[in-house]
Amino acid sequence: MLYHLLKPIAVTGINLFYNSISVENQDRIPKKGPVIFAANHPNTMIDPLIVAASCGRRVSFLARSTLFFNSFISWLLTTLGIIPVYRKNDAKDDMYRNEEMFSATYRHLERNHGLLIFPEGASTPERVIHKLKTGAARIGLGAEEKNNFMLNVQIIPAGINYSASTKFRSDVHCRFGRPIKLIDYKEKYQKDNWSTVEEITDQLRKALEKLTATVSDKEDEDIVKSLESIYKKELTVNLGMDKKSKSDDFKISKGIIKALEWFSINKPKWTLDMKRSIFQYMSMLDRLNIKDDFLSTGQSKVTFFHRIQSWFFLIIGFPLFVYGVIINYLPYKISGHLAVWSVKGHVAAISSKKMTIGLGLFVFWYSLIILLFSFMGYSFIWTTIFFATFIPAGNFSLYYYRKAKNYQQHIRFLTIFYQKRILLYQLIEKRLNIINELNRAKDDYFAQLNKNSNH
Template identity: 45%
Template sequence: MGSFMLYALVKLISIAGIRTFFNRISSQNLDQIPKEGAVIFVCNHPNTMMDPLIVGSTCGRNLYFFAKSTIFNNFFTRWILNRLRVIPVYRKQDDPTQTNKNIDTFYKGYEILESGESFLIFPEGTSTGDRTLGKIKTGAARIGFGAIENNNWKLNISLVPVGLSYSNAVKFRSDVIVRYGKPIDLKSYQKEYEANKVNAVQQLTEQIETALSKLTTNVNDLAFEKIVNALELIYKKELMVDLGLDIENKTDDFSATKGLVHAVEWYCKNRPEEVEEFEVMLDRYQNRLDLLKLKDEFLDPASGSTTMAQRIRVISYIILGFPVYVYGLINNAIPYKFPRWYAKNFVHDKSVIAPTKLITGMGIFIIFYSIQIFLFAFFSGNTPLTIFYIFTLVPSGNFVLSYIHQVRNYRQHLRFLSIFYRKRIIMYELIEERQTLIQYLNNAKKAYMKIEKINPI
């Protein structure tokens, strides 16, 4: 009972933490997940600790988690992790002499499945923090088949692939898409497994890899990542409108990004000289944007011009909201800035930046808020006023983020106008460069869709 209560408490705190850290978590195909019975969730692993928190908070099941043994490095963490249903996996790259302990790990997996419960495993075996899908290991398939074999193929086990796609894996208030794939019934492999166990394991592992590839916006080569990121920034909205997709719909957004990834990979393979030409144009355009400290969105004709009414609303918001901004800044600046400062100066692995920010942020906010509330209560001596003060802390912090976003956007707008009137020739050249890029991409899109026989919506 104590372990379950600890698990439930940590799960609630984790859900609150990730829903604060991320702007939007979009879960798709939740109806694919079996509501009961043994389930193995297999997921790509771009963001270390964030990944299990996100899957655990969206899948609707109480999970066990398979994790590398190196995090069980002392008595305290072992005690905590055991009660949070985390099971150690002994990887060869960590310590080759410890891999024999995986026998116990496999048996624990069998027990979980035999009791009709679920676990999450990351078949890549490591988290790199980039946009590629690593080599899929056979552990999930071997545990699943082992459990069924031990029960004479009478045990029903579903394997559900999960794809995680981050708009920015390390940035506070970024977006995440969680896509659940169609469950794989392990019993469907009975003939193959009984004929040749090794081949059956390999076939299932390949099916997992194919499913994860379809459920994510990963690239096959890191060399493509820069181009895909640029296309998402410059071209994706125009592409979605052209194809009749809804810009606000996350499923359509995923489809557009997936299409961009496929197109980039096709061009890199079949027309590398055109990719090189585009990269030269793209670098020149982005370098000029950086030099002028401008964002691409301000050169996009689709964004439209700012009306006088819009300017009045923004200016009024900035002026009237300033006192609330100052109040929120005083109460939230230190705990908000500290996690970013700490991660920037002490964390060098991209895949652990986000969880470091989350953990340090939760810790520093709890400590800082506690001190503030104590001091306010002590000096005010007014309980109702203190309660009111407590309820203003988080909303005022959120207002600060919104206020800063509005100020930065308006400042960027003013900078754009200033440069446009002072350096009109340069701005016209930049707009022309953007139009050339867009036209180049439109021509490439038409050629690609014609060759691949893709019909627009």
């Protein structure tokens, strides 16, 4: 009952926080029967909400035991189906109680419920799949063994991809992998249970690597981010993919990562030189405080008509922008500052803190405004209409602000063009050289892929 009551609130929260949440391969999830969702974990408490909102099943999930810090919280979390895990680094003396955890998960699976597990253990924002713990395989196989392999437990890998996990109104893309059917491992498990657990865990790791735009080497994160900034849009157009499709966007990122890994192995010197050149270019952009978009040859030309449109939008939209700021700015900024302060450097927790603190502050702030408005003598209908404008006005203000920042970048670009024209020409030439090198590398890479596929 409580789960069904709170789930719409949580789903509303993440839909307000993120601009879009897209789901791929949802048809791979069985509508009935016991399932274990095993997902990567870059964003603490947001990750379980994303999977729960995307999978179409009721799920319970495992959480560290330290969250159950008093009797009320323990009751609340247990009622929601959350099961405590006693980890060595934060509950060393209580690790014997993990037998209770295993028993609870078995009961959930025996009732044909869904479980959500984050096999990496800890939540980290890096674009890396860390070493997986064996819990998902052990729980699934343990439940099957207890029930003579009659449950038909399936492990569903889930890859969660954020465009910018801590940024308000960014995008999320959740991808589900092919089910790992534990009944297929019955004979292996009965012969050697531990090697079977390790085999399934390794299969799960490979699945999560395919489902996420993660790198195998943490040191490659920055270069992948730079390549996405410089080359992603051009690749999308060249390969005939849809710029608005989150699935195609993921494929491009994944292709960039795979190509980088191939060149690092097969052409290490070229790769090192290319990295150095790209980092120099990105550093120059930072010093000039301009974006790569303004140097891209693929950008459409800004005509006089477009400039008039931009000015018209900025002038006409300004009063609504101010209105949205008055209504929303204070709780928006306070929640952001409180979130950063409260996580104490734990970046992966910023989004969940922003969302929970923000929900509380916005509810309080909106209620206060509504009370003041009603005390001024306005009718219920006018008060309701007034309230209905709060969120749309806030979204418009954010959109207006980003448009204004973009136009400011245009002005900044023109200023640099007139004041530092030679430097700008050098920057454009450097970018063209990088793009030409990347295009040649792309052709070499695809030729090699075709050659390998023909053998």
